[in-house]
Amino acid sequence: MAKDFSTREENYSKWYNDIVQRADLAENSAVRGCMVIKPYGYAIWERMQSALDKMFKDTGHSNAYFPIFIPKSFFSKEADHVEGFAKECAVVTHYRLKNDPDGKGVVVDDTAKLEEELIIRPTSETIIWDTYRNWVQSYRDLPILVNQWANVVRWEMRTRMFLRTAEFLWQEGHTAHATKEEAIEETHKMLDVYADFAENYMAIPVLKGVKSENERFAGALDTYCIEALMQDGKALQAGTSHFLGQNFARAFDVKFTSKEGKLEYVWATSWGVSTRLVGAVIMAHSDDNGLVLPPKLAPIQVVIVPIYKNEKQYRMVCEKADEIRIAMQNKGLRVKLDDRDTHKPGWKFNEYEFKGVPLRIAIGPRDVENDTVEIARRDTLEKSVYQQQDLPNKVEHLLEAIQDNLFQKALNFRDAKTFYADTWEEFNEILDEKGGFIYAHWDGTAETEQKIKEETKATIRCIPLGNKKQEGKCIYSGKASAQRVIFARAY
RNA sequence: CGGGGUGUGGCGCAGUUGGCUAGCGCACUUGCAUGGGGUGCAAGGGGUCGGAAGUUCGAGUCUUCUCACCCCGACCA
Structure with a gap:
């Protein structure tokens, strides 16, 4: 057979790009960092959408749509949230073009400057919570269980087809609840939906866990995730579900009167998966002859x-x-x-x-x-x-x-690529020679995690749900550790 | 924003110390044969060599400037 594209062994990332192109999934666009999703690639996303959409509906959610533009001032209302996204926001400053007085083409009309700049959504928490304020008066208005299918923009420096592009398609669920318990339950429920989808549709086994402070979503109290392992031994976050506490309710003043007649802030969650999942399917199953699709997601079976x-x-x-x-x-x-x-x-x-x-x-x-x-x-x-x-x-x-x-x-x-490391040497050796998931003790501090990341490029993918408690010593600092967490190099 | 690299038909590339008509593979078009794992043969079409200025009798090739893209870092789903 004529082989005119790379093998995984030769060059994993070239192999990936070759598949994306040769299988007619997507191509680079004239816009830096943005891709064109071609019909065959989009059909895979549509299969994902319809399966997930049904699962969301079956768990009581409804779809809605919020604006792509977010007033700049909204972003400053939740401190952690701004911090997390400020560096990668596209900003709209003007609303009109005019003919270039010096020649051909058009230029921005300086007289058409926006009073307040608009941010192109990198995620919709702020616009949605600003809206929810008016939807909620009483505990009888809760819960709000809304999802939206949308595009978002995050101005990424380095991009890769499907895995990281400046604009991408996703779904974001945003729910409001009367109690903390109910919001936490929702967070877990949707994580389970994602795990179910990943394993039964994408045919990719995933680990469910909670993120460390460093990896947590900006503005969340807890970020849960599903983590998958790709064929090159690198981890890929395939979905996230956030327990937002009352952070956004406070920032946007979303209160309700409880059954007891008290004014309280609502409890929030948000959860999402993106077109990145297409990348995950490609990297999880394909071989040196090209793309391999699980039948449930294949546009043509x-x-x-x-x-x-x-x-x-x-x-x-x-x-x-x-x-x-x-x-x-x-x-x-x-x-x-x-x-x-x-x-x-x-x-x-x-x-x-x-x-x-x-x-x-x-x-x-x-x-x-x-x-x-x-x-x-x-x-x-x-x-x-x-x-x-x-x-x-x-x-x-x-x-x-x-x-x-x-x-x-x-x-x-994944089983063959899951290891336990008890010493720093062992840890490094596994990372460099084998890749995969490594269970190792960690002292629980952000500083140690940061140091490990700087020295090895490995991060804590998650602390598995229902993790066994086990006394041990931190792989890096040697301090006391209560449990092993999962490390890996990741996409 | 730092470090490195590349710009030549749709794609991938060659083009020597400047030299005459800018080539090759794939793809494309036409014809004939072929058809159980990327068919063969033949004949065609398509390029102001990223852009601008300069050196020269002569620039794809040398100089300067400029633009774009790619790779490696910091950032990230």
């Missing part, structure tokens, strides 16, 4: 490629192929019959392999004669011949098997 030598055979084979397509579609499968005569079968085989289509059915004159088809699995690259009888059911089972196999492979990989 099965592709049918007809094989023929002449016009007569073409018609005969395509007729059969179309019957098969319709039968599978009626079963709810996403099927494509590629009957283009402009490309050869071998070319198509490679094309769909690059694109990660889970199953490929080849059907030729011999198959029509024998009532068979050849089915190739993308995950194992195995080919076998199947009888056409009851094909939709067989295909459905194969897709389930692929979904399970991908998850199991990813889980085995």
